[in-house]
Amino acid sequence: MWLYLMGLIGLYYLLRWYRERQVVSNLRDKYIFITGCDSGFGNLLARQLDLRGLRVLAGCLTEQGAEQLRNQTSNRLETVILDVTQTENISTVTQWVKERVGDRGLWGLVNNAGIALPLAPNEWMTKQDFMKILDVNLLGVIEVTLSLLPLVRKAKGRVVNVASIMGRLSLLGGGYCISKYGVEAFSDSLRRELFPFGVKVAVIEPGFFKTGITDKEKHVQNLRKIWDQTSPEVKKAYNKKFLDSYIKYTGTMDKMCESNLSLVTDCMEHALTACYPRTRYSAGWDAKLVYLPMSYLPTALVDTMVYLNSPSPVKAQ
Ligand SMILES: NC(=O)c1ccc[n+]([C@@H]2O[C@H](COP(=O)([O-])OP(=O)(O)OC[C@H]3O[C@@H](n4cnc5c(N)ncnc54)[C@H](OP(=O)(O)O)[C@@H]3O)[C@@H](O)[C@H]2O)c1
Helix, strand or coil, rough: HHHHHHHHHHHHHHHHHHHHCCCHHHHHCCCEEEECCCHHHHHHHHHHHHHHEEEEEEEEEHHHHHHHHHCCCCCCCCEEEECCHHHHHHHHHHHHHHHHHHCCCCCCEEECCCCCCCCCHHHHHCCCHHHHHHHHHHHHHHHHHHHHHHHHHHEEEEEECCCHHCCCCCCCHHHHHHHHHHHHHHHHHHHHHHHHCCEEEEEEEEEEEEEECCHHHHHHHHHHHHHHHHHHHHHHCCCCHHHHHHHHHHHHHCCCCEECCCCHHHHHHHHHHHHCCCCCECCCCHHHHHHHHCCCCCCHHHHHHHHCCCCCCCCCC
């Protein structure tokens, strides 16, 4: 009986493995547009897809980032300046993409651009702090998608949205987790709506990786700046000792970051090139073994685990 069951499970994984290895044809004719290619995952993905022969259209925030990328890639790859918070910029870039892809349409849209700061306990922040992140990480994703969707539909292509494992488990205050939960929700409704048009939507959920977004110094500076701006009442409730332990805790998170970014870009590449892409990709061992399982645990248990493992104003008294 057990042997029979094990055989069935083995067969299921074998079939799944075989199915997931099927690659779409004519990759060299396919256009992929990626946001946030100056650094990190976006930059590596642009180089990786270029090497594989796809036609990469790379959105960069700065001319310096664009120039560096062009110097590292083939003539096939083209760059354009895109700030995902600027509606007019998005319209101009959409026209630029349309001129390049023509009747073929856009095979892949990768919404990768994102920011993590300001990040601190909720009560330390203002509405503007929340809006800053939501503007890039959520409204930016939505507006770029809505603008480029007709071109993706034409190609019966793919939308790949970079969320985070923090879009499944809210461990951080501020706009970051909220924005990533929003990306998950947007992607779910989009996937269901676009299914009849033959467009597939995938979500990437990385754990913690060493990129610009997780830079320890930037996080510490941000914490000090926000603390200085908080009201005397908040300062009294949390106290300086808590700030110090929070800064120390932020420093330890840096050590947990994985430096092999291709664990993430390989998932993005699979979502763009496989005949049968997954709906969700969790990238990194911390995401797979810690955060994703934690997200299925009872809330009270997760709350206790978080309380025991993170600094608290009461413990710091
Ligand atoms: N690293 C992680 O641990 C991790 C984990 C989960 C999810 N993610 C997500 O992965 C994505 C990529 O981040 P990353 O880790 O590769 O960090 P990164 O190196 O900082 O890359 C983010 C990119 O987005 C660009 N960007 C920032 N604001 C923008 C705007 N308004 N318009 C267009 N581009 C903008 C940045 O440009 P500048 O460099 O010029 O600012 C940068 O090139 C983000 O969505 C992030 O939330 C990262």
